[in-house]
Amino acid sequence: MNINNRPSGIYQIHLPKYCFLFVTILISSCQNAQELKTEQYFAEGFQLYTTNCANCHQTDGKGMANLYPPLSGSASIKDKALFACIIKNGMKDTIVVAGKKFSRPMPANSKLTELEIAEIITYVSMKWSADSTLTSIDLVSKSLQQCAAVD
Ligand code: HEC
Numbered sequence: 134m135n136i137n138n139r140p141s142g143i144y145q146i147h148l149p150k151y152c153f154l155f156v157t158i159l160i161s162s163c164q165n166a167q168e169l170k171t172e173q174y175f176a177e178g179f180q181l182y183t184t185n186c187a188n189c190h191q192t193d194g195k196g197m198a199n200l201y202p203p204l205s206g207s208a209s210i211k212d213k214a215l216f217a218c219i220i221k222n223g224m225k226d227t228i229v230v231a232g233k234k235f236s237r238p239m240p241a242n243s244k245l246t247e248l249e250i251a252e253i254i255t256y257v258s259m260k261w262s263a264d265s266t267l268t269s270i271d272l273v274s275k276s277l278q279q280c281a282a283v284d
Contacts, residue, residue: 216257223239
């Protein structure tokens with residue numbers, strides 16, 4: 134009888150199991166951290182939207198008459214780079230959204246930080262577009278460099 138075979142036999146059976154468990158815990162805790170961050174961005178974004186945008190685009194994102202365009206259903210919010218630039222620099226154009234023409238200028242938000250813009254985009258995109266997770270500061274940062282170059 135070889136006693137030494139027993140423990141190694143046990144390890145052979147159980148080690149992969151523990152490894153799997155460990156990796157699962159690791160992955161799920163990463164997911165939780167990302168989910169928590171998304172919730173924070175969404176909550177902050179809601180506050181910032183309420184203070185900086187809802188006057189015109191309204192709390193429900195549907196805009197107002199032919200003065201302020203709706204954000205829900207707008208193609209511009211799906212293009213994150215464009216969206217970031219519009220928030221930061223405002224816009225002065227004539228656009229048609231959902232069959233209505235809008236030609237009033239939107240003021241710039243030069244005081245909003247990149248984090249705040251990311252939070253607003255997160256809120257708007259999760260609320261009125263198809264996003265299920267946050268929009269990163271990094272993406273906003275890169276987008277703003279691009280629109281600054283165009284202007
Ligand atoms: C003073 C009113 C006002 C405020 C405040 C305002 N907007 Fe606007 N927004 C407008 C107007 C007016 C337009 C249309 C501009 C044009 O026709 O050139 C517009 C256009 C937009 C568009 C483009 C819509 C499209 O379909 O192309 C987006 C996106 C947008 N606003 C998001 C925001 C966000 C986010 C905020 C808050 C940070 C904000 N706006 C604050 C008035 C406002």
